[in-house]
Structure formats: structure tokens, C-alpha cells
Amino acid sequence: MLRMSMTISSGKTWTNWSGSVQATPAKAVFPRSIEEVVSIVRECLREGRKLRVVGSGHSFTAIAASNDMLVSLDELQGIVSVDPEGQTAAVWAGTKLKLLGELLFEQGLGQQNMGDIDVQSIAGAVSTGTHGTGRELGNLATQVVGLTVVTGTGEVVECTPESHPEWFKAMQISLGVLGVIVQVKLKLRKAYKLEYRSSRMPLASCLQQLPRLATDNRHFEFYWFPYADPCQIKLMNITEKPASERKMWDHISDVWIENTLFGLLSEISRKVPGTSKWVSRLSASQVPVGSKVNYSHRLFATQRLVRFNEMEYNLPAEAMKPVIEEMRAEQKRGRYRVHFPIECRYAKGDDIWLSPAHGRDSAYIAVHMYKGMPHEDYFAAMERIFLRHGGRPHWGKMHSLQAEQLKALYPKWESFAEVREKLDPERIFLTDYMQKLFV
Numbered sequence: 429m430l431r432m433s434m435t436i437s438s439g440k441t442w443t444n445w446s447g448s449v450q451a452t453p454a455k456a457v458f459p460r461s462i463e464e465v466v467s468i469v470r471e472c473l474r475e476g477r478k479l480r481v482v483g484s485g486h487s488f489t490a491i492a493a494s495n496d497m498l499v500s501l502d503e504l505q506g507i508v509s510v511d512p513e514g515q516t517a518a519v520w521a522g523t524k525l526k527l528l529g530e531l532l533f534e535q536g537l538g539q540q541n542m543g544d545i546d547v548q549s550i551a552g553a554v555s556t557g558t559h560g561t562g563r564e565l566g567n568l569a570t571q572v573v574g575l576t577v578v579t580g581t582g583e584v585v586e587c588t589p590e591s592h593p594e595w596f597k598a599m600q601i602s603l604g605v606l607g608v609i610v611q612v613k614l615k616l617r618k619a620y621k622l623e624y625r626s627s628r629m630p631l632a633s634c635l636q637q638l639p640r641l642a643t644d645n646r647h648f649e650f651y652w653f654p655y656a657d658p659c660q661i662k663l664m665n666i667t668e669k670p671a672s673e674r675k676m677w678d679h680i681s682d683v684w685i686e687n688t689l690f691g692l693l694s695e696i697s698r699k700v701p702g703t704s705k706w707v708s709r710l711s712a713s714q715v716p717v718g719s720k721v722n723y724s725h726r727l728f729a730t731q732r733l734v735r736f737n738e739m740e741y742n743l744p745a746e747a748m749k750p751v752i753e754e755m756r757a758e759q760k761r762g763r764y765r766v767h768f769p770i771e772c773r774y775a776k777g778d779d780i781w782l783s784p785a786h787g788r789d790s791a792y793i794a795v796h797m798y799k800g801m802p803h804e805d806y807f808a809a810m811e812r813i814f815l816r817h818g819g820r821p822h823w824g825k826m827h828s829l830q831a832e833q834l835k836a837l838y839p840k841w842e843s844f845a846e847v848r849e850k851l852d853p854e855r856i857f858l859t860d861y862m863q864k865l866f867v
């Protein structure tokens with residue numbers, strides 16, 4: 429099993445993946461059963477403690493941080509039950525996506541879609557609306573058909589669209605403020621293979637062909653580089669072709685070019701920020717061209733060894749092109765010294781109350797900055813553009829919004845607040861940071 433428990437302990441400093449958040453939990457616990465989670469919640473109620481659950485700590489803000497009680501579900505991983513006919517599985521909420529993919533595959537099943545890494549916990553990924561790309565595919569929370577939750581009053585609720593239609597829509601993306609999710613039931617599909625193709629294209633041509641690329645491919649995303657012309661196009665489509673042998677070239681491309689070489693170039697950029705334009709152009713010229721076939725869970729995930737900070741916004745799908753054009757213009761005007769590519773994806777709209785894709789087919793645009801390089805001015809300038817176009821921030825990534833602004837972006841905000849008051853009347857899940865987001 430993939431464990432990160434060793435990195436979390438009572439009284440010791442905990443940091444998230446990028447290092448942007450630090451906290452010192454007074455008490456860190458690793459429950460092994462639902463009953464233990466219930467008694468942890470009751471202890472918090474009795475002693476007036478604040479509680480946060482941490483998955484893999486891959487969010488860029490303090491949404492998983494706690495200086496009081498920190499709960500990790502690393503000991504609650506694996507499959508609870510599978511229904512091969514109905515193509516559903518109930519899994520423990522702490523299960524890491526990589527393990528989940530392999531366990532489901534053993535049962536002949538696979539997830540409809542995933543993001544670009546597989547180290548998150550299923551509950552953490554679902555709770556922030558983690559998404560992949562695909563115009564016809566929703567975020568991971570849309571795969572959920574049932575949740576077992578220990579609420580802020582210490583009750584265990586089995587929540588489905590049938591049993592608790594309102595609570596379910598609130599819980600699907602709830603950042604751990606409605607309760608501790610202990611089990612997640614997923615709607616899956618038969619295991620399937622994808623063919624992945626990476627190619628280079630001038631950004632202007634890519635922007636012209638956006639509708640076609642997005643509709644002709646099950647998964648389409650592109651990365652464009654500041655101050656550079658070529659962008660990387662990534663396409664994935666279902667195939668019956670045999671899985672490719674893992675070639676030496678794949679390893680060179682995945683590990684050496686995308687991580688080791690890019691890491692070295694990033695260090696150069698950090699030490700001599702004036703080189704960032706050059707680094708961006710060089711990286712754009714090295715975009716890998718090639719294809720491979722594998723089972724979906726093995727292809728979605730990539731290795732991310734170079735650490736960075738990130739902001740990502742959801743936008744109406746049709747805003748992709750105009751927003752990118754404004755970002756290009758602003759990058760030319762400002763002196764942001766950024767060499768990381770901008771990641772652009774699509775997702776289908778949904779009806780989850782706090783989903784950034786609520787009520788609209790969506791574009792997602794993500795900006796990154798190498799760890800240790802100043803991101804504030806760059807992210808603030810990009811955020812202003814996103815907000816002008818109706819942007820909603822990704823819940824797991826950096827943004828500057830607080831409750832008042834968020835409220836204006838979500839039609840079901842008040843309904844969510846009512847459910848939150850009911851399920852967590854003592855506000856045990858509202859740390860100072862969460863309070864800023866929700867109250």
C-alpha cells in the first residue's frame with residue numbers, strides 16, 4: 429500500500445506537496461475503522477477541537493492543514509465491495525488513486541476519467557472537484573454514486589442521490605467541511621485501453637482548431653509556453669490495439685525530459701530569472717512527439733518530480749480562446765519571468781452544488797510557477813483575467829477568493845451553507861482558513 433503516514437505526526441511540522449503550506453498538528457491520528465473516526469469526531473466535539481482530514485496533501489492551499497486535530501485515512505484503503513454487473517465499487521476513502529486503478533483493473537473495471545497524477549486519495553480528489561480532460565467527461569466527483577460520511581455531530585450517514593438528494597449534491601464536492609468521508613461508491617466502466625498521442629503545433633493553429641480537437645477526441649489537452657510559438661497537443665482515444673511495450677524512449681521522455689531536464693532548466697531559471705524566456709522557448713522546442721497504448725489508469729497519470737505552485741480556474745468552455753489571448757498579451761506587457769507551460773483542458777458541466785463546472789461545459793486553464801520563484805504578481809494578473817471571464821477557482825489550487833466573492837459564483841451557495849450548519853453545527857471542520865472560504 430502507498431502510505432504517507434510517516435510524514436504526518438503529532439507536534440511535528442506537516443507540509444503540503446509544493447511546500448506552500450505548513451502546519452503543526454497538535455494531534456495526528458490514523459483511524460482503522462469507521463468507529464474510530466466516530467470517536468475522533470466525538471473527542472473534537474467534547475474538547476472543542478478543530479479537525480481537518482488530509483488525503484495526500486496535494487492541494488496548494490491550507491484546505492487540508494490543521495494545527496489541532498489532523499486525521500489521515502492512510503490506514504483505510506482498498507475495495508469494500510464490487511458489483512461487476514452494475515459496474516460499481518465501494519472503496520475506502522483513503523485509497524490512493526494508483527492503488528485504486530490497479531485494484532479496479534483486477535476486477536475488470538476502470539474509471540471514466542482521471543487527472544494527470546495518481547497519488548491523491550480518492551476522497552481528497554473528489555472533495556476538491558479534481559478533473560481530467562474531455563469535453564464529454566465530468567470531474568471525479570461526477571463518478572460518485574454514494575458516500576459514507578461521519579458528520580460533524582459524529583453520526584454515520586450513508587448518502588446517495590436516492591436517500592438524501594440534497595445532502596448528496598452538497599457532499600460530492602465539500603472540501604471536508606460537511607464530515608469525514610469514510611467510503612466512496614463509484615460508477616465505473618469496463619476496463620479499457622487508450623492510445624495517447626503527443627505532438628507539436630503552433631499555438632495559433634491550435635486555437636483555431638479548438639472546437640474540432642475537443643469534439644473529435646475523447647481527451648484533448650494542450651500546453652502552451654510563455655513567449656514561445658509551439659505548443660504541445662495531447663490526445664487520448666479508446667483503442668483495441670495491444671498495449672505498447674515500454675520503450676527506453678518513454679522512460680527518457682517521461683523521466684529525463686519532462687522531469688530531470690526540466691528540473692535542471694527550472695533551477696537555472698530560479699537562479700538567473702532573466703533566462704526564463706529562453707528556458708520556456710527551449711522547453712517548447714523539446715515537446716515530445718510520439719504515441720503509446722495502455723490501459724487507461726496507466727496512461728492518465730504522469731510523474732511530477734519537479735515541484736511547483738499552481739493556480740487553476742474553471743471557465744465557460746467558449747472562453748478558452750479569448751482568455752488565452754488576453755493571457756498572452758498580459759505576459760508580453762508584464763515581466764513575470766515564467767517558464768512553466770500553461771495547461772488547458774475541458775470538462776463537461778454538472779449539477780454538483782460547489783462544482784466549478786456547475787451548470788456549464790467548461791474550460792480549465794492552469795498556470796504554474798517553479799517552487800522557490802515568486803508567483804504572486806503573475807498569478808494575481810492571470811486571476812484578474814479569469815475573473816473577468818466568469819472564472820471559478822479550482823478548490824485544490826491557489827486563488828485569492830473568500831466567502832463573499834465565492835458566494836457570487838455559485839447559485840447553490842446558500843443551500844450548501846444550510847447543509848453545512850446542519851451537519852457541522854459546532855463548526856469543528858472550520859479552521860481559520862476554512863472560515864475565510866465559508867463564513
Ligand SMILES: Cc1cc2nc3c(=O)[nH]c(=O)nc-3n(C[C@H](O)[C@H](O)[C@H](O)COP(=O)(O)OP(=O)(O)OC[C@H]3O[C@@H](n4cnc5c(N)ncnc54)[C@H](O)[C@@H]3O)c2cc1C
Binds near residue numbers: 480545552553610825
Ligand atoms: C502535481 C499535482 C498534480 C495535480 N493534477 C491535478 C489534475 O490533473 N487535475 C486536478 O483537478 N487537480 C490536480 N491536482 C490537484 C489535486 O488533485 C487536488 O488538490 C486534490 O484534492 C488532492 O488530493 P489529496 O488526496 O492530496 O487531498 P488533500 O489535498 O490532502 O485534501 C484536499 C481536500 O479534501 C479534503 N479531504 C481529504 N480526504 C477527505 C475525507 N476522507 N473526507 C472529507 N474530506 C477529505 C481535505 O480536508 C481537503 O479539504 C494536482 C496537484 C498536484 C500537486
